[in-house]
Amino acid sequence: MGKQLLSVLACFLHFVAAAQQVTITGSVKDAQTREPLGFCNISVLHSTLGTMADEKGRFSLKLPQNQSNARLVVSFLGYQNDTIQLQPGKTSYSVHLRPMAGKLNEVVVTGTMKEVSRLESPVPVEVYTPTFFRKNPTPSLFEAVGLINGVQPQLNCNVCNTGDIHINGMEGPYTLILIDGMPIVSSLSTVYGLNGIPNSLVERLEVVKGPAASLYGSEAMGGIINVITKSPLKAPRVSAEVFGTTWGEISSDLGVKFQAGKAHGLLGLNYFHYQNPLDKNKDGFTDVTLQQRVSVFNKWDFERSQNRVASVAARYVYEDRWGGQMNWSREHRGSDQVYGESIYTKRWELIGQYQLPFPEKLMAQLSLNRHQQNSFYGTTPFLADQTVAFGQLYWDKPLTPRHNLLLGTSFRYTHYDDNTPATASAKEATPQNQPVTTPLPGVFVQDEWSLTDKQKLLLGYRYDYDKRHGHIQSPRVAYKWSPGPQHTVRASFGTGYRVVSLFTEDHAALTGAREVVITEALEPEKSINSNLNYIWQAPLQDFLVTVDVTAFYSRFSNKIIGDFDADPQKIIYSNLRGHAVSKGITLNSEFSFYSPLKLMAGVTYMQVYQKEAEGEGPLVKRVQLHAPEWSGNFLAGYTFAGNFTVDLTGTFTGPMRLPILPQDYRPEYSPWFSLVNVQLTKKWPNGLEVFGGAKNLLNFVPKNPIMRPFDPFDRTMDDPIANPHGYTFDPSYNYASLQGIRGFLGVRYNLVK
Incomplete structure (x- = not known):
């Protein structure tokens, strides 16, 4: 009878322990830039449990007490998966994912007028995000693109400070400016096409160096921004x-x-x-x-x-x-x-x-x-x-x-x-x-x-x-x-x-x-x-x-x-x-x-x-x-x-x-x-x-x-x-x-x- 009582008590204690939960919190960031990786996946290895991070890379996951020493798998498109071994008593973790293919996984549209991975595009396209330009803040995109290799904002007058954009040595009229893929066609586009767009509203710049006249026509001889x-x-x-x-x-x-x-x-x-x-x-x-x-x-x-x-x-x-x-x-x-x-x-x-x-x-x-x-x-x-x-x-x-x-x-x-x-x-x-x-x-x-x-x-x-x-x-x-x-x-x-x-x-x-x-x-x-x-x-x-x-x-x-x-x-x-x-x-x-x-x-x-x-x-x-x-x-x-x-x-x-x-x-x-x-x-x-x-x-x-x-x-x-x-x-x-x-x-x- 005593052995039976002990068995019942052990089962009860095991059930109580299993019913108890522990909350694991953390954040996921890019290992290089330390920028948050929003909406990445967090799952428990060999389990159906999991969650998704919010837009700032933060996550919260409730686990049964008997899973407190489990391993978490953190995954995000374009990054190497990371496995985290949970430790007893530790409930907060900071995860840094390593990029797997860098910027080559980014979606571009400029080269072919269609959304395609930069890696798959038959036309070479360079991509620059606001994070890149914020490393040297400027009052306009006209000045910001000067940090891009092969792109030169050229001042043409010392008095009025008028300028244009040169790509690989070609003057402004040879560069076509697009906004959201639409040509801002005019002989004045490189003078004013990159001025006045709030930098905070820019998602990225796509740069094609070289001609694209077969898709975009005149003004696309030197390149496209x-x-x-x-x-x-x-x-x-x-x-x-x-x-x-x-x-x-x-x-x-x-x-x-x-x-x-x-x-x-x-x-x-x-x-x-x-x-x-x-x-x-x-x-x-x-x-x-x-x-x-x-x-x-x-x-x-x-x-x-x-x-x-x-x-x-x-x-x-x-x-x-x-x-x-x-x-x-x-x-x-x-x-x-x-x-x-x-x-x-x-x-x-x-x-x-x-x-x-x-x-x-x-x-x-x-x-x-x-x-x-x-x-x-x-x-x-x-x-x-x-x-x-x-x-x-x-x-x-x-x-x-x-x-x-x-x-x-x-x-x-x-x-x-x-x-x-x-x-x-x-x-x-x-x-x-x-x-x-x-x-x-x-x-x-x-x-x-x-x-x-x-x-x-x-x-x-x-x-x-x-x-x-x-x-x-x-x-x-x-x-x-x-x-x-x-x-x-x-x-x-x-x-x-x-x-x-x-x-x-x-x-x-x-x-x-x-x-x-x-x-x-x-x-x-x-x-x-x-x-x-x-x-x-x-x-x-x-x-x-x-x-x-x-x-x-x-x-x-x-x-x-x-x-x-x-x-x-x-x-x-x-x-x-x-x-x-x-x-x-x-x-x-x-x-x-x-x-x-x-x-x-x-x-x-x-x-x-x-x-x-x-x-x-x-x-x-x-x-x-x-x-x-x-x-x-x-x-x-x-x-x-x-x-x-x-x-x-x-x-x-x-x-x-x-x-x-x-x-x-x-x-x-x-x-x-x-x-x-x-x-x-x-x-x-x-x-x-x-x-x-x-x-x-x-x-x-x-x-x-x-x-x-x-x-x-x-x-x-x-x-x-x-x-x-x-x-x-x-x-x-x-x-x-x-x-x-x-x-x-x-x-x-x-x-x-």
Whole structure:
């Protein structure tokens, strides 16, 4: 009887112990970046028990007492699984997952107009997230992309600080800007397409270096920058960022998401303020333009049946900036008393996409933008009004599991008017203003085959018709081969074109010092392009290493180039009588340690030049302006205990050819220089961040950026004693910002729930 009682008591005690529970809590983060990994899976080995982490990577799991020494398996797509042995008495755990394939698992759309893993894309696409750009905070994406190897934000005027984006040495008009995959088509897109989008609302940037005319048409000869904004469904409820510099610059971003029925909205505001004229190089001119810029961005995503896509977004940008002599004021605008360059800009954009309600995937896309500019460069006015409408319809049709077809048609209409020779009729004795209207219809097809599990082939063709230039054809072929999980080889070949769209602000900015001359009816530019890309990625014992190498070659005919050399008082535009070449190789390397250390470095070597006949003589080679042979970037980051992160970032640039005057005392090539920045960031679990640091640690500032700054109206230019070489006022000798070392301090906040 006693033994029976003892057995019953033992069973009872075992039942009571089993009925007791223990709660295990923890957090899951990226082993390298220490960023939370939201919505990862946590399961008990050899059991059906498990849970999922929240959006901040936090989890809570209740286990029976007899499972308190179990093993937990933590898994997340793109990361190596981690197994945690629970310990008696310990109920809180911190898990750090190691990335398995780095950024190559990210989904991209730019290369093929379809969502595809970056690893599987036959077209090489580089992806950059806000985390990358926050390592050196900037007031605009225009400045932020300067940290990307092979991408150069180039300032073209020392007075008004106008610039454009160069990809692999190709000027701004050769780069197409997309917002959420929709072309912001215009000759001014690289000047303003990356300004005014709140950085807090950007999910990622996708960069394609090289031509993509077979899909996107004109302006996609040099490359593409696609700004992917956050979905209102996934964005933080509130995001904000404010920072200032010791120069007096203040930049602020605010993002708010909200819901109205089945519509999810995202509203963003961006404001930049700088009203502190400084002349540290003592040339009598402002070192940096004074400006106020405000931008409003609003995006809506709509819930539809079968998860069909429907979204619309609008953006408005207003900018008022000026640079010039230190005693310039508004009353001097356009006068010859005090020299100044003043620019008022109004720009609005509307983009949208809608998946048609059919069983097949039919996508309709629309973009519409208007750009109005009222500028004075000294006494020279530049008044421009441009409207661009773009519509596109495409059918994404899987023919078999290994074969996909993309068919589409597009139409672009451009209306452009200004007060320059670009819109003046030459038929009358007295030229009359004649706005330029350019309809550009086109069709395109893309055929993508997965030949084997390791090989993929993409064929593309585009046909456009321009009323001035006739029929324009743009074929391309791309091939991807993955001989093993660590190696990927891509090769592509194609053609590109750009219809004539001569005047962007960077050209007009020089008219205050030089006369613009167009010598002929300009023909469309054409190019033949090829590139070869190799990626090696390997998860080693202590870190994940990625090496990305691309060789590129482009040959241009009919290229439109401004001649600064024939006459120091003119810029002469004509089609090149010869050919132009852009060739080189880029190398990007990344070491993601399984500790809070990350190292990145990249280098680009390129030769960009044109060969043109002079009279009846042989072709003469000229190196392109503002195209350095060597350039690169570097980044080192480490996160200490307590969520303190130190980031060292920088770029280096080799000598580049600059526009000089005859018998100029300034060197024709810029020196080697490096721009180095450091930042310290402290993060708290509630979404608050405080950051600060210094920019341009080496205090590099270009010398003699303006010719004859004391005589901007050339009143004493003809004095043979004071000016024996006949120099003229010229602010175009520029290759870097005139801002030296400066500190910055800011705060950032994200409210998720």
